[in-house]
Amino acid sequence: MSELEQQIIGIISSAGDSKGKAFEALRKVKEGDYEGARALMEESRKIDLEAHKIQTKLIQSEMDPDAEKPEINLLMVHAQDHYMTSQLARDLIETLIEVFETKEGGK
Structure with missing residues (x-):
């Protein structure tokens, strides 16, 4: 595998991991765990930086x-x-967390 192919696979892998963390955060919101959701979103952002x-x-x-x-x-x-x-999913899920948190008085 060439260096370029390795870099490209790195983007795919990081993007998938980032998106996975964002959706895991959304599941935390369903459980009412906003602190856990925010922590997962921070992990998602850090992983996304690798792809970036x-x-x-x-x-x-x-x-x-x-x-x-x-x-x-x-x-x-x-x-x-x-x-x-993955960026779109993360942005949308961040907004959903804010909406649900505000609606439920979690903030």
Whole structure:
């Protein structure tokens, strides 16, 4: 497996882990455990940063006229799809936590 493929798999893996933590946080909300939900969302954000760092490195390579350009392929598109989906899920779940917490007087 090439370095690029490893980086792409890193994005997919981090994005999946981040999204998983966010949905786990939503389950905590269903149990009324807002503190646990917020802790899981913080874990989700930290995991997401790993995917973001890899993505940023690939984008910088793409922009650097002296660097070898990363090959755009289906695997990279798939990774970007996973990353964007995990970000959307996390953002939406953060908002849901706020809504439920406010509605139930948990804040």
